[in-house]
Amino acid sequence: MTPIFHLALARDWEAAQRAGTYTVSTRGRSLAEVGFIHASRADQWTGVRDRFYADVTEPMVLLRIDPALLDVPVVEEPPGPGASETFPHIYGPLPVRAVVRAIPLDRAAAAPPGPPEPSALLPDVPAAPGRPDAPRESFSRVYFREMFVNVTLLCVVLAVGLLGALAGHAVSDEGGVGIGGLAGVVVGIGAAVLLFRRRHGGRRA
Template identity: 60%
Template structure:
């Protein structure tokens, strides 16, 4: 599941919540006019806000959109001819059910996430709760590697012989570490 972002006027987001779908492409342009809804990755939305929303005085919200909850295509493409940077574009109406968070943005300048690979903490979350949640997740990921390698050793002992437990334990460790890395990267995607 990937999260992409869209800056919206709070009034337009409120209207979308009443109707069930969001249809604004970007500031002053509708989905019907543009053909898609502009979105950003985590490392892009602050730049979009600075370039296109700096003069906006209306309240803004940052929509967190889970792409797996969309029933329309999301295409990574440049926003204009000659631009090399790509942005996610949503080709269709954005159902409000695909927006997992709508965070009000105040008038302070936007800031990038503290670390590009860390998920953004919940608003109002304490350091202790975020720290404990991440520690629990890391222990869980390490446990995956341990459990799979122990299963490999157990399978090797069931097969018998002197070499089988060691070989299958090593295979289990490699598979377990691979699965743990995939789980970790799913929660902490790299921002490129």
């Protein structure tokens, strides 16, 4: 599901992690007072920050929320009478487990107004269980893991080709090695492609 976002003071988020739920509606107001928690879509939160949190000097975090993990309704509503734009409102406590990422805004709060690149600030990488602010996996680690996988697939092709050559030699001394090796390489390539597709197909799912 499309994520929604909530701007929070870092101390309020820390308290919520200890309690298990977050119950601040907006700056200076609680869920009990308002009846819902204010949230935003990806293209809205910067405007909310600039309008209502521009003078905040203490640390803040941007909570990225997965609506599928909520057990309370999320309703799209205008923020007030006469407003045409709607915002997502969370009608109940926000469970900490529904926050898939908490992004520190110490530096972003001082940035010039305007929506940042979503891929730069809001990556689609889930946080580790119980650690919503855990850093993303490093590029070098991903790179070397993918290189290892590709080399392993190449070794599979070569091994199957060698087995085919040995089998061909056992059947016939004349041309058996070449035919068996070629057949083995074809089978190995097919197996490698199948493994590659299953691995990356599983990631997209």
